[in-house]
Amino acid sequence: MATETALRPFTLSDGDGTEYRFPSGRPALLCFVHEECQTCALSMPLIEATHRAFGDAIDVWAVGQDTPGNATLIERHGLTLPMLDDDALAVSFAYDLDTVPSIFLADGEGRELRSFIGFGKQDWQDLHGDLASLSSLVVPEVAWDELPESRPGCGSRSVEPGIAERLIAESEGSPLRARRLDIGDNNDIHEFLYDQGLTDGLPVVPPTPERVLRMLGGTKRDSQELVAVVPPNMAPATVEKIAINAVMAGCKPGYLPVVLTAVEAMCTDEFNIHGVSATTMGATPMMLINGPIRDRLGLNYKLGALGAGHRANAAIGRAIRLVLANVGGGKPGGTERSTLGSPSKFTLCIAEWEERAPWEPYHVEHGFQPEDSVVTLFAATGGPTMVVDHTSRDARQIGGSIGLVLEGIAHPKAHGASDTFLVLCPEHLDTLQTNGWTKDKLRARIQEASSRPLRDLLSDGESGVGVSLERFGDTGPTEEQLNEMIPKFADPSSIHIVVAGSDAGKFSSIFQGWATGPRGSQIVSRKIEEA
């Protein structure tokens, strides 16, 4: 009958403040009960009778799960046995209870001899037999005929939603290690969070331990695993720290793997978030999501694809900004030095309508499998800038319109300086498809339409921006050099193309990049391993 299981020692008080320690050296019967449970009500007279019969030799204790309910039980059933108060549910949690009543019989050293849940006539009769042998006392008279054979128990309070997360957070094995900040009742929590500089200027969801625990449920990764070192403070971002900021941003637990992967991508030397954040030009990480995770998380890529109104897009984009500011210390006026800033700095997370185009989606074009879910980060300094074209009827015309608008980004005379993300709307895509155009054909047409002779790109009295004549020495450029056509982009691969938006409307959009390449920021794509 005896098992090797040692029950967890504990100390609890009864309603009068008297302390009870388990194990006490005497055999003990621990009866976890909750006042609202009907099966507990059915069992209480039996528990009391057990105490009266065996109390001289055995500790028969009730462990009640809420303070007012415990008092009610004592009064209603005229209890004389000790009613220990586990209102904090710490012991119920430590005993891993799912059900009340839960009955444990232990020897004097706390080793478990027998246990059962709910009510069972046979269980109690067997238990009384054990108690009689342990104590050499006589079993109590019970009107067994009036009792049912069995009754299922009720849910333990320790597994109720909300309470369970709090108990895990407070337990010794808690995955939470972050410093805890207590906010007094006289403080408005939202004002506190603003005052501490922990928001992006909009209210955040307070990252309580319970919420952060639920967020951590979104990943299998250990809460203390280092995900990235975040510039500018080169601060370590653990899974837990990122989860805290994801809660604040309004993420659901399912979004967490995307946020973790995006933070990894953001903190690579290639992406250079230090420069992206610090530049006076006002760059921000734009996030593109590809693959099956788009639909699982409800990421919008149709009507209103660039925002606003969709939680997954809004919260995921916001989360990495909060990680950058709160963990990395990249805050406006500190190391974030943007001259004008951008509303995109609040959040900028888009997804591709992969199924709408006959082309390979962005991630497949860059070496991933169609079934992979992938995060791509692009340092955007401007956009969305509209390409409004209702009248072009063939691919060449549409490509020309896009090229002409793209020529203007940053400055019409600034050629070869940046890259771009083109978000092509479905109607413009359809026009391109009337001629069966590929992405490469569109890129070539953009380069053609945006090309200008060098003479138009010289720095002159009209505008100081452009190619300096000094570059050509005392003789100046030759006629041949002046007539050379220079495309907007140094390479067609600097033109990144995705499809998104509603089926109605001839409005594509472009985002302009920052300093492209190893001297600035390079696009980084990462597979979301847990997707």
Place this chain on the structure above:
Amino acid sequence: MVQILDPTDERVPVKRELTQRPEHITGTVGFLDISKPRGNVLLDRLEELFNERLPEVEVRRYAKPTFTKPAPEDLRRKIAEECGFVIEALAD
């Protein structure tokens, strides 16, 4: 009372004292160009003035590979080893 978890890196900011400023410039002065346009113009002019007014001081020129990233660790160490002073030129 509400309890929340700290979303920051929990580091206490380090306050650094400025190194004592000497009365005179001696030894070697490093000129660091962060590689922004026209940073060299400023440093060239400064070097002229140094040669004119402080001929006993040696000027050494350094450049960051790109202005968009912090100076590499090796470069920082090299400047610290070789120079008693450093002047960093921002630009545009």
